[in-house]
Amino acid sequence: MIFKPRFWVKNVLSIDESFLKEHGIDALILDLDNTLSMHGDPAAEQGIPEWLDKMRGLGVKMAVVSNNTEKRVAPLAAKLGLDYTANGAKPLTFGLNRALKKLGTSRERTAVVGDQIFTDVMGGNFAKMPTILVEPFHLEKGILFKLKRAAESLVFKRDLSRLK
Numbered sequence: 001m002i003f004k005p006r007f008w009v010k011n012v013l014s015i016d017e018s019f020l021k022e023h024g025i026d027a028l029i030l031d032l033d034n035t036l037s038m039h040g041d042p043a044a045e046q047g048i049p050e051w052l053d054k055m056r057g058l059g060v061k062m063a064v065v066s067n068n069t070e071k072r073v074a075p076l077a078a079k080l081g082l083d084y085t086a087n088g089a090k091p092l093t094f095g096l097n098r099a100l101k102k103l104g105t106s107r108e109r110t111a112v113v114g115d116q117i118f119t120d121v122m123g124g125n126f127a128k129m130p131t132i133l134v135e136p137f138h139l140e141k142g143i144l145f146k147l148k149r150a151a152e153s154l155v156f157k158r159d160l161s162r163l164k
Ligand SMILES: [Mg+2]
Pocket: 031, 032, 033, 034, 035, 114, 115, 116
């Protein structure tokens, strides 16, 4: 099912050595907003730089693919030391495929990680990569986001109430 993530975890910090080993994943294509950072926040969420270092230490190759603009993505990706694609247009696959090619990792072992079903998960599924859905760090305000979340909740009964 195109909307269904292969894995569903609390946040990226739950992705550790044993998870990667168990599921045969050795590279990550990471969403930015609400996956590594609160939407619009110039800094990463707490623990993210340390987690990235840990992943690097394990030899995990990583890149960011975000649907947000160059202006938003470039400074934070630079701060985190990650290669990036802005205007990634997920769920279309060209941004993901370009990142995969640059990583030089195998499609089956490179997971697409993100907080949104209709972009990150669908994109990863279209690209035939494993997908990891994370809970958003914070729920965004604004009607468009509310509508998207409502749709996700209806489809998947995602319990977001505990995050409020
Ligand atoms: Mg996101």
